[in-house]
Amino acid sequence: MLVNRKLILAHFWLAFAAFGLALCLGAWQMFVRSPLFNWISDPEWYYRSLTAHGTVMGYVFPTLVAMGFGYAITESALEQRLVGVRWAWAGFWLVVAGAIMAMVPVALGRASVLYTFYPPLIGNAFYYIGVVLVVVGSWVWVALMSINLRVWKRAHPGEPVPLAMFANVAGSYLWAWTAVGAALELLLQIIPVALHLRTTIDAGLARVFFSWTLHAIVYFWLMPTYIAYYTIVPRAIGGRLYSDTMGRIAFILFLVVAMPIGIHHTFADPEVGAGFKFVHSTFTAMVAVPTLLTVFTICASVEIAARLRGGHGLFGWIGALPWQNPIMLAVAFSFVLLGFGGAGGLINMSYQLDSTIHNTQWITGHFHLIFGGAIVIMYFAIAYDLWPHLTGRALPDLSLVRAQLWLWFVGMIITTFPWHWVGILGMPRRMAYYDYTNPAIAPEAFPVELSVIGAFILLISGLLFLFILATAHRQPAKDAGAYRFSVPVHPVRSVPLALNSFAIWVALMIGLTITNYGYPILNLAVCADTSVPAVYVGAQ
């Protein structure tokens, strides 16, 4: 029951349009800092583009996808009209206003601070205020998800919350809490300096606040992908979900352990104690648990589909899978990319191993592989799956869809594998250009060229994706029926209260944030001599 299709389509279209623009910038950046191009002679343009690329890809694009998908889940999984449609539109327009407000100073070169802000670098105040508006807009969505669930629960006392909605609300709560770190950094630290109310900034404290957001935000990006694994994939390939309970536990674990781990982003920062770095490192290792649970459950679900289609043998069933089905293709690609990205992540979370790749291109390769690869390819799958229900028209050509997914998969590997490799060779990140004629870095030239080729394959794939979605609007009308989610092998009749509500898990999430972040933040906040002069972008 998708009633507010316009609302959902508006979110998706804005997300994908912004994604398309940022993708062009990304490909341009890859190109101009490669040996294939004779240096643009002005690093400012590079950082300007990088700031826009990161801000759109990190804040605007995934937030809008999560919001749009969240509204779609609310109406179709709960089978009730969305409560608070006006508020939802208000949230959408806040995101639009924030994105424009942030992008204008970036385009003018007044806020080339990169999307992670990097204090004591300070850009134009409108950039930060714009980002805050995007976050506030998304908080409207968080509130609506919670309210809609409450309305449904009142009408259905004691009934199990559908897994898709349960996961969706878990994701929204995670986002609400994780965004608090960056919000505190912006409101207490950066914006007063950007408005010239203060001239010094506690860069160390600001970085700790940002790490609060920076890692858990990845799990917020991941949520729509995991929701698709559990609730779209088994249905789309004609199978059953292996375990509904396992899904609930995985989402609960993400909610609890995604938060108290962000200090692994500050391993090289002297202002955080080594003891807390170890605590966070260990908790980071625990995030592997819900991912491994998910890989197991989804592989089992896929195997069920294959055996229902007549597959047999220890591995012979793999051949019986519906490989022509774009969702099947997307989930397989996503798992492969997730496997490699996860293995790299284990290196990043280890205090000692991280020092070998800290601040190198390895890190950039890693988060492109995980986010751009494993996560975004499932955003495509979500769009392809939802589009016929939103537009009332079938997708134009499935072979084009398959080609797009193949291109994205291959492009992402060609882009990110050499990227990891040059990181191991020691190539630093966040640099606008490299002197490849220098014998010491000449070995990095060829892998960088390879990854540029990958970037252009990704660009083609991204544009093809937009083309497919746009042309779908002009197809003949065709009723796609009600939008449904996958059915578990064992029908869910009752669920323990703990797995049907969030109170314990939200309390635990906040509790672990206090134990793992409380002291490092307090310590820096009370130390008197930890501030440094702000460095204003473009100041003279």
Place this chain on the structure above:
Amino acid sequence: MSARELFTFRNTFFSAAVGLAAGVFVATVVFGFIVFPHLQPHLNYADLWDAFCSAAGRPFRAVSTAEEPKAAHPVSEAVLTPTTLAHPTQDSIGRGATLAQRCAICHGPIGISRADSPNLAGQYASVIYKELLDFRSGARTNAVMSPFAAHLSDQDIKDLAGYYAYLPRLPAYHPQQQLSKPHVVIYGAPMRGIAPCGSCHGSLDNKAGSPWLEGQSEAYLKAQLQAFASGQRTNDISEQMRNIARALTPQEIDEVAAYYASQPPEIVKATD
């Protein structure tokens, strides 16, 4: 009440979750704060509490008795905030113009020098401000400039900075044909730790406190680079220029000085 059902150790989900979270936290604290610091004897902690504080991020309690090392030369004490030089008044610029009459003998009546001294017309206010402060404090010394700066007040320095920044940028007296950009201006030399000149001094970007150099005297630019390289000039913050100048070859110094001297000042980015 659902909250009472949930938040009780009779609820296995609650007790398992809280038990696991607390267990992992306590175990990691024991290892991260007590066991591991003790496995590193070279860190010389005074006692268990000292090791614990260090792991938590508090500075060592065992205070070093050594005195703070003194700098061999006076260093720049200039502090620039966004309000220090913001919006100079017409009065301030006028006072600066009067004060600047005594500078004219070397720096020219309209801020363009005939004497291989820097052209000051249209130089960034922050640059004039910093150099005058440094001449006054002794962080930078020059037989001619030091006596001039010795008796300037803070307000005098601000007025002069405001005045010279207010003047239009004019071409030098004997403009040469523009030379092409040397490698070190655009790319620097990463393996020798040399950032591109252009990333602070124009051509690529400008940074606060760094002068634009277009159209300055070639002899002056060369002499300053040599003074940085030899350690005779020491008022660069964190030895940024000394480190670069030491790593430049004499030929690169010649190229860079000739390049900037040949550029017209009109191309300086209007960032102020």
